[in-house]
Amino acid sequence: MNDELLQVSQLNVRAESFRLRDISFSVEADEYLTVVGPTGCGKTVLLESLAGLRRASSGSVVFCGKEIGRLPPEARHMGYSCQDALLYPFASVEENIWLAARARGVARDPSVRKRMAELMERMGIGHLLRRRPAFLSGGERQRVSLARAILTRPRLVLLDEPLSALDPRTRREIRELLRDLHLSEGMGFIHVTHDFSEALALGDSMAVMKAGRIEQKGSSMDVFHRPASLFAARFLGGENILSGTVRRSNGQAWFAVREGPFLGPLTVDVPAGAGFVLIRAGHLRLERVGGPIDADNSWVAVVSSFVIGGTHVDVLCTGGCRWQASVPLSDWPGLRLVAGDSVTLSVRPENIHVIPGGGWKDRRERGGYCSLAHTRIAGLAQSGSNGFKGGKRD
Amino acid sequence: MGLVFGLTTLMVLLAVVSLVFHDPWSEFASLAENQEFRFALLFSLGTTAVATIIAILTGIPVAYCLARFEFPGKALIATVLEIPIMLPPLVSGVALLIFFGEVLGSALAKTGLALVFTYRGVIAAQWFVAAPFGIKAFRQAFEAVDPRMEKMARTLGYSPAAVFFKVTLRLTGESLLGGITMVWARTLGEFGAVAMLAGITRLKTETLPAAIFLNISLGDIDFAVAAAAVMLVIAFFLLLALKIFTRKEVGF
Numbered sequence: 001m002n003d004e005l006l007q008v009s010q011l012n013v014r015a016e017s018f019r020l021r022d023i024s025f026s027v028e029a030d031e032y033l034t035v036v037g038p039t040g041c042g043k044t045v046l047l048e049s050l051a052g053l054r055r056a057s058s059g060s061v062v063f064c065g066k067e068i069g070r071l072p073p074e075a076r077h078m079g080y081s082c083q084d085a086l087l088y089p090f091a092s093v094e095e096n097i098w099l100a101a102r103a104r105g106v107a108r109d110p111s112v113r114k115r116m117a118e119l120m121e122r123m124g125i126g127h128l129l130r131r132r133p134a135f136l137s138g139g140e141r142q143r144v145s146l147a148r149a150i151l152t153r154p155r156l157v158l159l160d161e162p163l164s165a166l167d168p169r170t171r172r173e174i175r176e177l178l179r180d181l182h183l184s185e186g187m188g189f190i191h192v193t194h195d196f197s198e199a200l201a202l203g204d205s206m207a208v209m210k211a212g213r214i215e216q217k218g219s220s221m222d223v224f225h226r227p228a229s230l231f232a233a234r235f236l237g238g239e240n241i242l243s244g245t246v247r248r249s250n251g252q253a254w255f256a257v258r259e260g261p262f263l264g265p266l267t268v269d270v271p272a273g274a275g276f277v278l279i280r281a282g283h284l285r286l287e288r289v290g291g292p293i294d295a296d297n298s299w300v301a302v303v304s305s306f307v308i309g310g311t312h313v314d315v316l317c318t319g320g321c322r323w324q325a326s327v328p329l330s331d332w333p334g335l336r337l338v339a340g341d342s343v344t345l346s347v348r349p350e351n352i353h354v355i356p357g358g359g360w361k362d363r364r365e366r367g368g369y370c371s372l373a374h375t376r377i378a379g380l381a382q383s384g385s386n387g388f389k390g391g392k393r394d
Numbered sequence: 395m396g397l398v399f400g401l402t403t404l405m406v407l408l409a410v411v412s413l414v415f416h417d418p419w420s421e422f423a424s425l426a427e428n429q430e431f432r433f434a435l436l437f438s439l440g441t442t443a444v445a446t447i448i449a450i451l452t453g454i455p456v457a458y459c460l461a462r463f464e465f466p467g468k469a470l471i472a473t474v475l476e477i478p479i480m481l482p483p484l485v486s487g488v489a490l491l492i493f494f495g496e497v498l499g500s501a502l503a504k505t506g507l508a509l510v511f512t513y514r515g516v517i518a519a520q521w522f523v524a525a526p527f528g529i530k531a532f533r534q535a536f537e538a539v540d541p542r543m544e545k546m547a548r549t550l551g552y553s554p555a556a557v558f559f560k561v562t563l564r565l566t567g568e569s570l571l572g573g574i575t576m577v578w579a580r581t582l583g584e585f586g587a588v589a590m591l592a593g594i595t596r597l598k599t600e601t602l603p604a605a606i607f608l609n610i611s612l613g614d615i616d617f618a619v620a621a622a623a624v625m626l627v628i629a630f631f632l633l634l635a636l637k638i639f640t641r642k643e644v645g646f
Contacts, residue, residue: 053549103551
């Protein structure tokens with residue numbers, strides 16, 4: 001594994017009353033890893049530990065083939081940028097960025113001067129050089145902070161919620177800039193955020209953190225569509241998470257949704273027993289009921305309400321249980337749906353993701369879960385739907 | 395309420411201005427020629443400068459430790475360091491006299507560094523009384539700095555010492571100057587502790603406040619008032635500097 005940039009194994013960090021436990025993951029040379037999790041799950045502590053700002057109580061951190069667990073931050077040479085940019089108020093924008101070169105003793109190097117000029121151009125901050133940080137907008141601060149972090153070409157850049165304090169438009173701009181930098185600079189990035197959509201938009205890979213542990217790490221798409229735990233499914237905005245039972249028949253696994261359809265065969269083998277199914281709203285196909293339904297993985301439901309968004313319409317249905325389907329805005333007028341209409345919902349077997357387990361803890365968590373949209377329209381939802389049809393019941 | 399406000403302000407103003415009523419100006423011209431005054435002024439400036447520098451060199455590290463690190467007994471140590479603020483300067487002077495006289499006196503005398511009744515005693519007493527004010531002010535200044543600003547500098551490549559000199563000191567610059575001004579003002583006005591430890595010996599350990607005390611007791615009111623007026627002018631400019639540094643009441 002020559003192109004491995006960072007290898008963290010069994011890292012344990014104690015931070016006041018909080019602990020990071022047994023953190024293990026790796027980052028490749030030009031990987032963009034996003035770490036997502038709710039506030040207080042230890043994302044910032046993890047970044048600070050990697051940067052050397054916190055001492056680990058055990059475990060190893062290998063960076064560029066070298067164990068750096070005991071090295072101070074200044075010897076690690078990683079770029080660091082965070083939500084509030086942390087620019088020095090006593091220095092101009094130019095001096096702030098230049099501090100990175102001074103600190104590493106390369107301020108006289110002509111190639112660094114050239115790099116500085118190029119970066120200013122690229123980051124769109126050339127006109128701000130003489131300004132003090134107090135006179136910059138949030139987006140400008142973030143650009144300056146990023147420029148400072150990457151001026152001396154670190155192999156790895158650590159970003160702590162860099163987009164969280166920005167308005168939506170600036171957030172999009174900085175997101176584009178980050179993507180650009182990642183493609184052109186050939187650096188590895190670790191970007192922590194509590195916003196999974198930001199993580200999905202930027203990261204090649206994603207790690208989900210919960211209470212000081214990494215719950216899952218994989219390619220962003222894989223984690224998004226196939227979360228390994230109920231927590232991850234919920235945190236990643238899973239629209240349809242329903243409890244039920246995995247059953248096996250003829251060597252294949254099927255999932256019986258409680259008071260809902262029978263789904264399968266599952267494309268990933270899962271042992272029999274209680275569990276949850278996740279179906280992304282975008283994977284749920286919605287059609288007007290036309291004639292009898294006898295296909296696998298399709299069932300009838302009743303539209304209870306819908307929310308029209310910029311690109312999609314979220315349709316909320318009841319059919320045994322509650323479902324949320326996402327219809328492209330372009331298809332919506334053709335459907336001519338109103339609340340109370342019957343529709344057919346269907347899903348392809350490869351888009352049925354089952355999360356095994358259903359212990360008391362999971363059940364309790366599930367009790368609190370019913371996607372927000374569903375809760376909101378609970379009062380409108382019609383009961384006594386047609387229920388499922390065409391599924392297979394044992 | 396308004397009456398109390400008005401009377402208090404008037405009282406302070408009149409008390410200060412009454413110095414001027416005595417007409418110190420006529421003495422001013424001769425002050426420059428007065429050997430005793432010249433000695434007292436230069437001696438005061440010299441000893442307070444040294445005492446202030448020592449207070450900076452000792453106070454800043456102590457204040458930084460108190461502001462940045464948690465350790466057992468921190469609250470107790472911080473309280474001990476503030477004792478001289480609450481103590482009457484005379485009591486501080488007595489304590490110093492016993493410490494540098496009875497306890498360390500013979501050892502210091504052997505090394506030629508005796509403090510009692512010497513200019514070194516003047517500096518020690520000034521430092522002892524003023525340093526706690528510096529520690530308090532410096533600590534507040536350091537506590538106002540976001541520690542993440544320092545952490546960021548470490549990730550940029552600075553060592554802890556470089557972070558302190560290139561980032562922390564620059565971030566706290568004005569507040570530290572405010573603290574230093576306060577320390578200097580305290581050393582300049584210190585009388586009780588100095589008198590106890592170093593005595594008031596004419597043209598030997600005679601600071602400006604000591605000169606005023608000495609001449610009042612000898613009946614040379616004009617000289618004393620003129621010297622007091624000089625101290626008033628110095629105090630005014632120090633106060634102005636303090637306000638500018640702390641930017642609290644001056645609209646900069």
